[in-house]
Amino acid sequence: MISKRLSELRKKKQWSLQYIADQLNIAKSTYAGYESGYRQPSLEAVKELAVLFGTTADYLLGVTDKEHPTIELTHLTFHMTIDGEQLTEDEIIQLIAFIRAKRELEKHKK
Amino acid sequence: MISKRLSELRKKKQWSLQYIADQLNIAKSTYAGYESGYRQPSLEAVKELAVLFGTTADYLLGVTDKEHPTIELTHLTFHMTIDGEQLTEDEIIQLIAFIRAKRELEKHKK
DNA sequence: TAAAATTGTTCGCGATTCGCGTACCTGTAT
DNA sequence: ATACAGGTACGCGAATCGCGAACAATTTTA
Numbered sequence: 001m002i003s004k005r006l007s008e009l010r011k012k013k014q015w016s017l018q019y020i021a022d023q024l025n026i027a028k029s030t031y032a033g034y035e036s037g038y039r040q041p042s043l044e045a046v047k048e049l050a051v052l053f054g055t056t057a058d059y060l061l062g063v064t065d066k067e068h069p070t071i072e073l074t075h076l077t078f079h080m081t082i083d084g085e086q087l088t089e090d091e092i093i094q095l096i097a098f099i100r101a102k103r104e105l106e107k108h109k110k
Numbered sequence: 111m112i113s114k115r116l117s118e119l120r121k122k123k124q125w126s127l128q129y130i131a132d133q134l135n136i137a138k139s140t141y142a143g144y145e146s147g148y149r150q151p152s153l154e155a156v157k158e159l160a161v162l163f164g165t166t167a168d169y170l171l172g173v174t175d176k177e178h179p180t181i182e183l184t185h186l187t188f189h190m191t192i193d194g195e196q197l198t199e200d201e202i203i204q205l206i207a208f209i210r211a212k213r214e215l216e217k218h219k220k
Numbered sequence: 221t222a223a224a225a226t227t228g229t230t231c232g233c234g235a236t237t238c239g240c241g242t243a244c245c246t247g248t249a250t
Numbered sequence: 251a252t253a254c255a256g257g258t259a260c261g262c263g264a265a266t267c268g269c270g271a272a273c274a275a276t277t278t279t280a
Contacts, residue, residue: 002153016256030239032258039238040153043112047171057167061157070189070196071181081182082209091212095205099192102201126227140268142229149267 001062002046003037009053009067010035024048111172112156113147119163120145134158 010020017035021028024045033039041049050057058064073096080087087095120130127145131138134155143149151159160167168174181188183206190197197205 017258018256027240028257029241029259033239036258038259042238043150043153043156043171046153046156047173050168050171050173057156057171057173058160061153061160061167063157063160063167068189070191072191072194074192079181082184082206084182085213087209091209094212095208096192098205098208099197099201102204103195127229128227137269138228139230139270143268146229148230152267 002041002060003035005060005062006049006053007035009055013053020049020052023052112151112170113145115170115172116159116163117145119165123163130159130162133162 010017017032018028021031024031026045030039034041034045046057046060050060053060055067056064056069059067073092080092120127127142128138131141134141136155140149144151144155156167156170160170163170166174183202186202190202
C-alpha cells in the first residue's frame with residue numbers, strides 16, 4: 001500500500017529516488033526498497049515523507065484514500081492562519097461572503 | 111512520540127493493554143512495548159491503532175501535534191470548499207490578498 | 221481476609237527486517 | 251564510445267521485531 005502511494009506521488013512530482021533519499025538522509029537503495037515493497041520505512045521516515053510530499057501519514061498508510069483532506073469552510077473545525085496570524089470568526093465569514101459574491105458575479109458574466 | 115500518544119489515548123479510553131492486543135491480534139507484551147517505547151509498531155499496526163482510537167496516523171506519528179490542527183493558507187496542503195464547491199488556486203490567492211489588505215487597513219485605523 | 225484473576229512491566233530468544241553498499245541494466249548527453 | 255544519472259535487485263551485518271515467560275501490583279471474587 002505505502003509502496004504504491006510513494007511511487008505515485010514521486011512520479012507525479014517528477015522527483016528522482018536520489019532526491020528523496022537525500023532529503024531523508026538515507027541511501028537511494030533504501031528508499032527504492034520502500035517503493036518496491038522490498039522494505040518498509042521506519043515511522044520516522046513515514047513522518048518525513050508525509051511532510052515532504054505535502055500529504056498525510058493517513059494517506060501514505062492507507063487509512064484514508066484522500067490524498068488531500070477537504071475541509072468545508074462553512075463547517076470549520078480547524079483553525080486557519082495567514083502569515084502565521086490566526087483568522088478570526090469574522091474574517092472567515094467575510095471570506096465566505098467574498099467568494100460567494102465573486103462566484104455570483106461570474107455566473108452572470110457568462 | 112508514538113508511545114506517549116498511545117499511552118495517553120488508551121488511558122483516556124480506560125482500555126487495558128490486553129484489550130488492545132486482542133483487537134490487533136498481537137501479544138500483550140508486544141503492545142506494551144509500543145507504549146514503553148521498547149518497540150515500534152509496524153505500519154499496519156499504526157494504521158489499525160489510528161482507526162481503533164478514532165484518531166489519525168498523523169497524530170500518532172506526531173506529524174501534527176495540536177489537538178485542533180492549524181492550517182496556514184499560504185502553505186496549503188488541503189483542499190477547501192465553500193458551499194461544497196472547491197476553491198481554485200486563484201480564489202485562495204485572492205482570499206489571502208483580501209485578508210492582508212483588510213489587516214493593513216485596520217493597522218492604519220488605529 | 222485469603223485466594224484468584226487481571227493488569228502492567230521487563231527481558232531473553234529466535235526470527236525477521238532494516239539500511240547500506242554494490243553491482244547491474246537502461247536511457248541520454250557529451 | 252564514454253560518462254553519467256535514474257532505476258532495480260541482492261547479500262551482508264546490525265538492528266529490531268513479536269512472542270512467551272516471569273514477576274510485582276492492583277482489583278475482583280469467594
